[in-house]
Amino acid sequence: MTIPTPPDPSVAETVKHLPHAITTFLREEEPDRKPNHADLLTAFAPDATVLDDDKTYSGHDEIRAWRDKTTNEFTYTAELTHAVKLDDTHWDLTHHLVGDFPGGEVDLIYRFTLNADGEIAALEIAP
Numbered sequence: 001m002t003i004p005t006p007p008d009p010s011v012a013e014t015v016k017h018l019p020h021a022i023t024t025f026l027r028e029e030e031p032d033r034k035p036n037h038a039d040l041l042t043a044f045a046p047d048a049t050v051l052d053d054d055k056t057y058s059g060h061d062e063i064r065a066w067r068d069k070t071t072n073e074f075t076y077t078a079e080l081t082h083a084v085k086l087d088d089t090h091w092d093l094t095h096h097l098v099g100d101f102p103g104g105e106v107d108l109i110y111r112f113t114l115n116a117d118g119e120i121a122a123l124e125i126a127p
Contacts (some may be wrong), residue, residue, distance in 0.1 A: 004039065005092055009023070009126075013121065014083040014084065014085065014100070015083055017085070018083070018091070018113060019091070020043075020116055020118060021042075021043040021044075021112075021118070021119050021120045022038045022043070022091060022093070022112055022114075024039060024040070024043040025040065025043045025044075025112075025120060026040060026080075027039075028040040028067075029078075030078070031076050031078055031099075033074065033078060033120060035067055035068065035071050035111065037064050037067070039118040040063075040064075040067060041060045041064065043120050044117065044119060044120045044123075045115050045117070045119040045120065046060060046061055046118050046123050047059060047121075047124075048063065048119065048121055048122060048123070049120075049122050049123070049124075050063055050066055050078075050123045050124075050125070051063075051093055051122075051124040051125065051126075052066065052070070052123075052124075052125040053066055053124070053125075057059075058088065058092065059062070059118055073101075074099050074100050074101040075100050076098060076099025076100070077097070077098050077099065078095045078096070078097050079095065079096045079100060080093060080094070080095055081094050081096045081107070082094035088114075089109075089113055089114045089120045090111070090112065090114075091112045092109055092110070092111050092112075093109070093115075094107055094109050094110070095106065095107070095108050095110065107127065108125055108126065108127060109124075109125070109126055109127070110123060110124075110125055111123070111125075
């Protein structure tokens with residue numbers, strides 16, 4: 001798996017130390033990648049939640065449906081521009097997206113919470 005080197009050198013260094021679940025999510029979230037639900041869902045706890053566009057998706061079935069929707073709804077490119085470890089279980093990553101969605105360009109914060117097993121327990125995505 002290759003994560004593009006972000007333009008900020010401190011981000012590039014932080015990316016080297018991302019937990020496995022987050023790197024798995026990032027790999028499966030790449031816009032030009034065909035969804036692989038088996039790999040994507042290994043990153044998430046069975047009772048995980050995703051909050052995106054003011055909607056909450058709970059558990060693997062809803063997260064799979066959310067990923068299908070986001071994959072098919074728009075085309076876009078994404079660049080990781082910021083990454084920070086808040087503590088052992090909390091990470092914030094910012095992606096700059098450009099695409100055919102309303103507004104055409106946005107910076108989104110991906111706020112990850114990991115459980116004791118290192119799985120994603122919660123993911124919040126917001127501008």
